[in-house]
Amino acid sequence: MLFGSVQGKEDLNPAEYLSGMIRIEHIGIAVKDLAAAEELYGKLLGCPSYKREEVASEGVITSFFKSGPNKIELLESTRPDGPIAKAIEKRGEGIHHIAFEVADIRAEMARLKAEGFILLNEEPKRGADNKLVCFIHPKSANGVLVELCQEIQ
Numbered sequence: 001m002l003f004g005s006v007q008g009k010e011d012l013n014p015a016e017y018l019s020g021m022i023r024i025e026h027i028g029i030a031v032k033d034l035a036a037a038e039e040l041y042g043k044l045l046g047c048p049s050y051k052r053e054e055v056a057s058e059g060v061i062t063s064f065f066k067s068g069p070n071k072i073e074l075l076e077s078t079r080p081d082g083p084i085a086k087a088i089e090k091r092g093e094g095i096h097h098i099a100f101e102v103a104d105i106r107a108e109m110a111r112l113k114a115e116g117f118i119l120l121n122e123e124p125k126r127g128a129d130n131k132l133v134c135f136i137h138p139k140s141a142n143g144v145l146v147e148l149c150q151e152i153q
């Protein structure tokens, strides 16, 4: 989505046309022990996890929390060589990625690629929570793993 290219944009909320990156959808946190982390984050946020979901293709089991408008995704590896296990091995537990909701994931992927960002997948793939996702390599984003996600309609 380009600036000024949206027809009838005066009808839209500015956030819907000023940027294809609509909002932070969730923050992903890598954990070693999902059950223990769920208990801890339940206490921290004052509400229990509302959903667990395994993404077998990524070797990960996720658990989601909602705190007001904010969403936290806990991630535990289901295999020793999975991306979450590797991240914990390198950097320990902690913030793993920041996910942005996008209106049009393919358009954002093309825009970011043209801007020189390194995409970790060339095609959107199916992530947790009924989303199409794409990851941006942390070395092209100041050390932050960025996830783009778009709700599957």
Ligand code: ZN
Binding pocket: 026, 027, 028, 073, 097, 099, 147
């Ligand atoms: Zn995520």
